Amino acid sequence: KAGVTQTPRxxxxxxxxxxxxxxxxxxxxxxxxxxxxxxGQGLQFLFEYFSExxxxxxxxxxxxxxxxxSNSRSEMxxxxxxxxxxxxxxxxxxLTDRGLYGELFFGEGSRLTVL
Amino acid sequence: KNEVEQxxxxxxxxxxxxxxxxxxxxxxxxxxxxxxxxxxxxIVSLFMLSxxxxxxxxxxxxxxxxxxxxxxxxxASHPRDSAVYICAVRGYGGxxxxxxxxxxxxxxVKP
Numbered sequence: 001k002a003g004v005t006q007t008p009r010x011x012x013x014x015x016x017x018x019x020x021x022x023x024x025x026x027x028x029x030x031x032x033x034x035x036x037x038x039x040g041q042g043l044q045f046l047f048e049y050f051s052e053x054x055x056x057x058x059x060x061x062x063x064x065x066x067x068x069x070s071n072s073r074s075e076m077x078x079x080x081x082x083x084x085x086x087x088x089x090x091x092x093x094x095l096t097d098r099g100l101y102g103e104l105f106f107g108e109g110s111r112l113t114v115l
Numbered sequence: 116k117n118e119v120e121q122x123x124x125x126x127x128x129x130x131x132x133x134x135x136x137x138x139x140x141x142x143x144x145x146x147x148x149x150x151x152x153x154x155x156x157x158i159v160s161l162f163m164l165s166x167x168x169x170x171x172x173x174x175x176x177x178x179x180x181x182x183x184x185x186x187x188x189x190x191a192s193h194p195r196d197s198a199v200y201i202c203a204v205r206g207y208g209g210x211x212x213x214x215x216x217x218x219x220x221x222x223x224v225k226p
Contacts, residue, residue, distance in 0.1 A: 033214070035214075037156075042201075042216055042217075042218050042219060043201065043203070043214075043216040043219075044216070045213050045214050045215070045216075048213070056213050058213065088156050090156075090158060092158075100145075101145075101146065101205060102163070103148075103160050103163045104148060104150075104160045104163070105160065106150075106157065106158040106159070106160070108156065108157050109156045109157070111156070
């Protein structure tokens with residue numbers, strides 16, 4: 001069974017640009033969540049999607065957005081990049097049943113550097 | 116004060132030692148996760164628990180809901196256990212989708 005796949009693994013952007021990251025969950029998993037990890041703040045929750053609907057959102061500015069497609073693949077977008085957006089972006093998928101969340105399966109992450 | 120506190124922040128042990136990492140939280144939770152992150156970034160879920168105790172190989176996780184505290188134990192530690200261990204809690208109801216993370220415990224096991 002294939003794991004969670006994130007692309008691209010590494011990317012370099014300049015301030016003001018935008019970036020789109022992709023996450024393909026484990027087959028059958030309908031919940032996809034996104035996280036930002038920085039040395040200063042650690043891991044922080046960005047948002048979570050289930051069946052193409054955003055169910056939860058963390059405390060991030062509106063420059064951070066996401067969506068989920070009918071095949072459960074998800075993308076997140078960061079517009080007008082700032083230096084502080086340099087981070088490892090992780091996605092995770094899980095099975096949910098009647099609103100209860102299962103174990104998390106993480107992708108390898110996308111490491112974004114903003115110059 | 117952070118909603119999820121881990122201790123210690125750093126831990127160095129000799130191979131074979133028994134290790135305990137602690138996690139305290141201040142919010143009501145539906146579940147608690149223990150995660151392992153090796154250098155390079157990949158995160159692996161070790162345990163998800165909402166009560167009692169779970170064991171997997173040399174790893175044991177316990178949780179006390181009344182005291183809002185969980186522990187991760189590693190028996191007979193090995194250099195390959197060297198990693199950052201992260202505690203994360205999941206809320207109730209509408210906030211169930213949110214995970215709140217501890218800052219992590221960096222473990223180094225010396226041969």
